[in-house]
Amino acid sequence: MSTPLLDIQQLSFEVDRQRILDRLDLAIQPGEIHALLGANGSGKTTLAYVLMGCEGYVPSEGRMLFNGTDLLSLKMHERARLGLTLAWQEPARFEGVTVREYLSLGKPDCDPEPALRQVGLDPERYLNRRVDKSLSGGERHRIELASVLSMMPKLAILDEPSAGIDMLSINHIIGIIRAVKAAGGSVLLITHQEEVALIADRASQLCAGRIIFSGSPREAVDHFRRRTCVRCDGEVCNYVRA
Amino acid sequence: MSELDDLRRTLPMVGAEPAILDDTRIAHVVVQGHHILSHRTVPGLRVEMEERPDAIVGKLIVEAGAQIAQPIHMCFGLAHPTGVQQIKIDVQICEEAQARVLSHCLFPFAKAAEHRMQAVMEIGPGASLQYTEGHYHGPHGGMQVLPHATIKIGRGARYFSDFSLLSGSVGKLDIDYLVEVEEEGLAELNAKIFAHKTDHIVLKEAVMLLGERSRSLIKTRVVLEDQAQAEITGITEAYAKGARGHVDCMEIVQGQAHASAIPIVRVFHPEAKVTHEAAIGSVDKKELETLMARGLNPEQAVELIVSGILR
Numbered sequence: 001m002s003t004p005l006l007d008i009q010q011l012s013f014e015v016d017r018q019r020i021l022d023r024l025d026l027a028i029q030p031g032e033i034h035a036l037l038g039a040n041g042s043g044k045t046t047l048a049y050v051l052m053g054c055e056g057y058v059p060s061e062g063r064m065l066f067n068g069t070d071l072l073s074l075k076m077h078e079r080a081r082l083g084l085t086l087a088w089q090e091p092a093r094f095e096g097v098t099v100r101e102y103l104s105l106g107k108p109d110c111d112p113e114p115a116l117r118q119v120g121l122d123p124e125r126y127l128n129r130r131v132d133k134s135l136s137g138g139e140r141h142r143i144e145l146a147s148v149l150s151m152m153p154k155l156a157i158l159d160e161p162s163a164g165i166d167m168l169s170i171n172h173i174i175g176i177i178r179a180v181k182a183a184g185g186s187v188l189l190i191t192h193q194e195e196v197a198l199i200a201d202r203a204s205q206l207c208a209g210r211i212i213f214s215g216s217p218r219e220a221v222d223h224f225r226r227r228t229c230v231r232c233d234g235e236v237c238n239y240v241r242a
Numbered sequence: 243m244s245e246l247d248d249l250r251r252t253l254p255m256v257g258a259e260p261a262i263l264d265d266t267r268i269a270h271v272v273v274q275g276h277h278i279l280s281h282r283t284v285p286g287l288r289v290e291m292e293e294r295p296d297a298i299v300g301k302l303i304v305e306a307g308a309q310i311a312q313p314i315h316m317c318f319g320l321a322h323p324t325g326v327q328q329i330k331i332d333v334q335i336c337e338e339a340q341a342r343v344l345s346h347c348l349f350p351f352a353k354a355a356e357h358r359m360q361a362v363m364e365i366g367p368g369a370s371l372q373y374t375e376g377h378y379h380g381p382h383g384g385m386q387v388l389p390h391a392t393i394k395i396g397r398g399a400r401y402f403s404d405f406s407l408l409s410g411s412v413g414k415l416d417i418d419y420l421v422e423v424e425e426e427g428l429a430e431l432n433a434k435i436f437a438h439k440t441d442h443i444v445l446k447e448a449v450m451l452l453g454e455r456s457r458s459l460i461k462t463r464v465v466l467e468d469q470a471q472a473e474i475t476g477i478t479e480a481y482a483k484g485a486r487g488h489v490d491c492m493e494i495v496q497g498q499a500h501a502s503a504i505p506i507v508r509v510f511h512p513e514a515k516v517t518h519e520a521a522i523g524s525v526d527k528k529e530l531e532t533l534m535a536r537g538l539n540p541e542q543a544v545e546l547i548v549s550g551i552l553r
Contacts, residue, residue: 054531080537092528095463095492096550105546106537130550151536 003068005030005186006051006155011062013043013050013209020046022209023062028155033177033187035197035217037224038206044190045089047206048157051188052086053079067154080106083154083185089163091144093132099143100127103150115150118179119143120172137164145176156180157188162196174199194221246272246279249319252348255409256376262315270315273298275327286310286339297328302343306336306366313342313374323353323384330360337366337396345375352413353384361391365399365427377407383439385413392420395427397453405433408552412441412470419446425453425482434463434552437470437499448477451485451514458487463551466499477506480514489518494525494548 004027013021020043028034038044049057051064053076064071071079094102103112113123119142129135131143141164148156162173170193177199180187191197203220205213213223249272250260262268263280269287272280276298283289286308291300304310320327335341349355365371379385395401407415412435421429431447449458460476478487493501505518525547533543 052531052535055527076531076534077537077539077543080535085537086535088528088532092526092532094529094547094550096553097546101546105533106542147536 002029004028004065005032005067006188007063007065008051009063009065011047011050011059011064013046013057013059020209021050021059024206024210026204026211028186028188030154031181031184031186032202033181033189033200035189035191035200035203035220036206037191037197037203037220042206043209044206045159046209048086048159048188048190051157052076052084084157085148085151085153085155086157087144087148087159087161089159091140093135093140095130095132097131098127099129099131102131102143103147105147105151107150110150112146112150115146116143118149118172118176119146120169121146138166138169141165142169142172145173149176149179152183153180153185155186155188157190159190160192161189162191162193170195197221245274245277245321248321249274249279249317249348252319252350252378253317253346255348255350255378256346258315258344258346258376265312268312268315269310270317271300271302272317273327273329274319274321275325284310284312287314287341297330299330301332301334303334304336304339304341304369306339308336308339308341310339310341313344315344315346317346317348318357318359319348320352320355320357322355323351323382324355326356326358328358328360331362333361333363333371335363335365335369335371335399338368339366340370342372343374345373347375347377347387349385349387350378350380350410351382352380353382355384356386357388359389359391361389363391363393363401365393365395365401367396368398369396370400371402373401373403375403375405377405379407379410379413381410383411383413383441385411386416387413388416390418393422393429395421395423395429397425397427399424400428402430403432405435406552407435409436411439412437412443414442416444417446419448421447421449421458423449423451423453423456423458426455427453428456429458430461431459432461435465435472436548436552437464437466437472439468439470441466441470443470443472443474445472446475446477449479449487451478451480451487451516452482453485454482455484455486456482457485460487460489460491462491462493462503464493464501465496465548465552466493466501467496468499469497470499472499472501473504474502475504475506476518477508478516478518479508479510480516481510483511483513485511485514485516487516489516489520491518491520492551493522494551495522496524496544
């Protein structure tokens with residue numbers, strides 16, 4: 001196996017002495033789509049924020065190597081400039097900023113139309129619209145994914161990319177994920193949706209801040225269905241905190 | 243170079259082309275201090291302006307049913323660093339008439355100067371007025387601007403105003419507008435201001451929804467940096483059945499600046515409704531981080547967010 005694009009080693013993150021990420025290990029290979037499954041509260045979104053370097057999300061221990069570079073010393077925009085990005089589960093709204101501007105962030109010469117088409121939105125109708133409250137939740141989500149695609153990242157962290165998207169449009173989301181891979185990028189895909197998870201190359205289950213299972217997406221989905229965690233649902237999974 | 247030429251050269255500071263003053267299809271009034279430097283009218287529009295030692299006093303009347311195709315440009319300026327300009331103007335948009343007014347207030351050299359505007363606007367039944375006011379006060383922060391207006395919107399009439407002061411220093415700005423809206427009338431008041439250094443803004447806009455099914459929106463966007471201060475008051479009172487109003491104020495505060503937003507809503511009829519939202523604070527963290535996750539550094543991200551809000 002080649003050197004991982006992202007190599008997370010013994011990563012921990014605490015809030016008020018409560019460990020949200022607990023000595024987590026995870027590796028993502030170049031060009032890999034890696035699905036991350038886990039019940040609510042298992043630490044999926046926290047992991048995304050720690051990786052991206054959001055304010056207040058500094059790990060208490062561990063390493064995060066991205067293409068061999070330790071992310072910990074880098075600010076958020078520096079991580080992005082290395083090719084790491086995040087699509088939020090509930091994307092922010094921007095008063096006055098057009099879709100065209102939003103899809104061209106940091107790349108003024110970029111043509112935003114192909115990315116918009118890829119998410120099933122007509123450029124003629126959307127490019128001059130504002131990324132504000134006038135967009136529906138589903139439209140805003142698609143524009144978020146289009147902005148990730150137009151950035152052509154080395155690793156896109158997609159936090160619930162199909163949330164708020166109608167069933168008929170799931171194929172657009174799957175198309176975006178595959179387009180990032182086709183362009184040579186990797187995807188860390190946080191999802192609850194089985195049919196989205198199954199397009200991954202590999203998948204892991206996160207439970208109480210630790211990866212408790214990694215394998216094929218089918219195996220991971222089956223594992224996730226069978227077992228839950230004390231913290232999440234009151235049932236017992238095979239992870240026992242040391 | 244004439245005073246008119248001086249003023250023409252500053253028009254681009256508020257996004258206007260100097261050539262508009264040469265176009266015979268476009269009405270205009272150009273006032274420097276208390277002197278009328280140029281004016282032109284078009285069919286359907288009457289402009290009566292009088293120079294007085296202490297003020298310019300005038301009337302702008304759009305005749306009933308007239309539809310003025312091109313915007314009417316009103317340019318007010320002071321050519322010197324000091325001085326006072328006082329404008330007293332009545333604007334009448336008669337029944338079923340339509341007009342757009344672009345008011346350019348240019349004080350590029352102001353160091354200790356004052357501009358006072360006292361306006362009464364009457365928009366007759368079924369008429370429409372779009373009033374866009376752009377200001378440039380120069381870099382020195384020595385301008386005091388005090389526009390006070392009473393606006394009466396008749397039955398089924400529409401009034402849209404858009405005030406912007408986005409480049410240069412504000413100085414001291416004290417806006418006081420009172421708007422009365424009759425049955426099925428509509429008032430939409432927008433203000434966008436970017437304040438720096440020791441700029442001081444007092445903005446008070448009050449809308450009285452007097453008629454049934456009258457509607458209004460007060461929308462204010464203010465960005466403050468350095469030691470700038472702002473006090474924004476948006477008042478909407480609804481007195482009639484089916485009246486609907488909304489007050490929306492957002493202020494972004496950076497550096498040592500400080501701001502207050504006071505939305506006041508009062509309802510005097512059980513079938514009327516007025517809502518408000520006000521937000522004051524630094525740039526939204528999630529917006530900032532979203533842009534940084536696309537590679538913008540914090541300064542670039544703040545600049546984009548602020549410029550978007552002030553558009």
